[in-house]
Amino acid sequence: MLLFTLLLEVIWILPANGGQHWTYEGPHGQDHWPASYPECGSNAQSPINIQTDSVTFDPELLVLQPHGYEQPGTEPLDLHNNGHTVQLSLPPTLYLEGLPRKYVAAQLHLHWGQRGSPWGSEHQINGEATAAELHIVHYDSESYDSLSEAAQRPQGLAVLGILIEVGETKNPAYEHILSHLHEIRHKDQKTSVPPFNVRELLPPLLAQFFRYNGSLTTPPCYQSVLWTVFSRRAQISMGQLEKLQETLFSTEEEPSKLLVQNYRAPQPLNQRAVFASFIQVGSLYTTGRRDWETGKVWSSPQHEPLRHRLLLGHHRCLPLAY
Numbered sequence: 001m002l003l004f005t006l007l008l009e010v011i012w013i014l015p016a017n018g019g020q021h022w023t024y025e026g027p028h029g030q031d032h033w034p035a036s037y038p039e040c041g042s043n044a045q046s047p048i049n050i051q052t053d054s055v056t057f058d059p060e061l062l063v064l065q066p067h068g069y070e071q072p073g074t075e076p077l078d079l080h081n082n083g084h085t086v087q088l089s090l091p092p093t094l095y096l097e098g099l100p101r102k103y104v105a106a107q108l109h110l111h112w113g114q115r116g117s118p119w120g121s122e123h124q125i126n127g128e129a130t131a132a133e134l135h136i137v138h139y140d141s142e143s144y145d146s147l148s149e150a151a152q153r154p155q156g157l158a159v160l161g162i163l164i165e166v167g168e169t170k171n172p173a174y175e176h177i178l179s180h181l182h183e184i185r186h187k188d189q190k191t192s193v194p195p196f197n198v199r200e201l202l203p204p205l206l207a208q209f210f211r212y213n214g215s216l217t218t219p220p221c222y223q224s225v226l227w228t229v230f231s232r233r234a235q236i237s238m239g240q241l242e243k244l245q246e247t248l249f250s251t252e253e254e255p256s257k258l259l260v261q262n263y264r265a266p267q268p269l270n271q272r273a274v275f276a277s278f279i280q281v282g283s284l285y286t287t288g289r290r291d292w293e294t295g296k297v298w299s300s301p302q303h304e305p306l307r308h309r310l311l312l313g314h315h316r317c318l319p320l321a322y
């Protein structure tokens, strides 16, 4: 058993080589992942399409509090092109409060599409993808000593998913990453970036989110992730998106292959529940609108009478519409 665990860890830590080779498209593409990585074909995979009329409001969900995000130390952070994504290492001084245990940060990375494509996120909300998605990966440091150990255990990881859309202006926080991409154009190249305020990569409002049990979205697809997908989006400029789509290569040398379309298709929900931290009353009532603006999370005693009224007043009511 110990040997088996060690073996799994070796597979997890080693880069994709020695037969452990996967891509998003083609003969080793996502449809073929389960053949080499059985868990990729299992029944609680990520990403998912979040249908907001099927989510369950959970008034017990706590608003996540990221700690240490504003100042991630004084040492430079490693930025790495691993051939599948661009990944920034994070120190364990960054951690999350508001989950069943303390989860410390390990890394963040991005998923995106290709030039001219408005789709590149992994998660979808009501069937709609966005231009890109940020994942901030944390592990349960109370139960496990390392990311690789936690990555194979139920709820060993907590990943934040931030949908990214194109807005009018350049997002200076994302520039701390994007301005260094040209230094790591090829697979396995690394550079270091000065520490910056990681909190600013997130949407300003964190109170509205979805929570579900899922998996890593890349092989070996371990079903170890407690997911938090924020309802609000972060925005970057079109120029920034194009830099993400056009700078990196997935190969070490010529012929170079652009690192694009590194997102997995939504996976079947199967028997899983998706919980929401909020009630979106939608456009029916201006009060609901105000909640949308302030992100006020309804607690059940306040909410129940309103929901009741809505149900009585409208034969078809979507209390959780996005």
Ligand SMILES: *[C@@H]1O[C@H](CO)[C@@H](O)[C@H](O)[C@H]1NC(C)=O
Binding pocket: 211, 212, 213, 273, 275
């Ligand atoms: C995740 O799975 C665990 C174990 O089955 C369960 O206790 C927990 O409520 C689930 N959490 C969510 C968000 O579905």
Ligand SMILES: [Zn+2]
Binding pocket: 109, 110, 111, 135, 217
């Ligand atoms: Zn990811």
